[in-house]
Amino acid sequence: MIRNVLSIAGSDPSGGAGIQADLKAFAARGVYGMAALTALTAQNTKGVSGVHLVPAAFVGDQIKAVFADVRVDAVKIGMIANAEIADAVATVLQSHRDIPIVLDPVMVAKGGANLLDPEAVDVLTRRLLPLATLLTPNLPEAAALLHVQPAESRAEMADQAQRLRALGSAAVLVKGGHLAGPESPDVLASAEGLSWFEAARVPTANTHGTGCTLSSALAAELAKGATLVQAIATAKAYLAGAVAKADTLDVGAGHGPVQHFHELWQTKEGYSK
Numbered sequence: 001m002i003r004n005v006l007s008i009a010g011s012d013p014s015g016g017a018g019i020q021a022d023l024k025a026f027a028a029r030g031v032y033g034m035a036a037l038t039a040l041t042a043q044n045t046k047g048v049s050g051v052h053l054v055p056a057a058f059v060g061d062q063i064k065a066v067f068a069d070v071r072v073d074a075v076k077i078g079m080i081a082n083a084e085i086a087d088a089v090a091t092v093l094q095s096h097r098d099i100p101i102v103l104d105p106v107m108v109a110k111g112g113a114n115l116l117d118p119e120a121v122d123v124l125t126r127r128l129l130p131l132a133t134l135l136t137p138n139l140p141e142a143a144a145l146l147h148v149q150p151a152e153s154r155a156e157m158a159d160q161a162q163r164l165r166a167l168g169s170a171a172v173l174v175k176g177g178h179l180a181g182p183e184s185p186d187v188l189a190s191a192e193g194l195s196w197f198e199a200a201r202v203p204t205a206n207t208h209g210t211g212c213t214l215s216s217a218l219a220a221e222l223a224k225g226a227t228l229v230q231a232i233a234t235a236k237a238y239l240a241g242a243v244a245k246a247d248t249l250d251v252g253a254g255h256g257p258v259q260h261f262h263e264l265w266q267t268k269e270g271y272s273k
Helices: 018-028 056-069 083-093 120-131 139-146 154-165 210-223 228-244
Strands: 004-011 032-044 047-053 074-077 101-103 172-175 186-190 193-197
Touching (some): 004 210, 018 032, 032 056, 032 083, 056 083, 074 210, 101 120, 101 210, 120 139, 139 154, 139 172, 154 172, 154 186, 186 228, 210 228
Parallel strands (some): 004 032
Antiparallel strands (some): 032 047, 172 186, 186 193
16 A cells, blocks of 8 residues: 655745655655645755745645545654744644654755744744654754754764653654764664664765655655664665765756655666666
């Protein structure tokens, strides 16, 4: 049976991040993707030039419409934008705590634009974190949620992961892509303790949408019945391949997108993998 996964996030017209990246990752991981939009953005690989928010009540209506008709096997939450939308999303999902919910606290775009109202951090922390099966912040996002400086070492990453989990999420995966050095380690804090997931850093500027892609792949694997550790290992391997093959695409002049379909698409030289 093909699983159904819902993304609640913003739109990226250039196709590298947000809802567009989520739907590509869902398809690549073999699940049926659905989408409730929280915001429209004017952006490309060079950055975000504008944001138009969807009214909070209508965001809630979109989610309700999906649940009223379709079996939802997992939910991925991305760009929330403001406190009202965060509150609306939490209100609807409160009745659906029996399915995996992956929360990617999108706060800043790759080009530096702020994608989350500072006032929304409190609502996100109080209302959405306790609903999350897995929270997936990068180092700046983890620091912003805790109101501290970004981690600069593995020890600080582990400490922040445990402190974030204490705020209510069942598990927290702090992503170490911003850590200095040739490695990109992630740390999982769960009821079983701490687990590390290692990966070599891929030398490429084409990393637009990596956070969206990872969290969507995680939701897809959880929807298919994987354990947290299995889902993280599979999703990280998938993302590593997508980043490694990002340069086979020719999209934009800034931070280009990853190659979501690196295992499927054929190039002149053969399949991209």
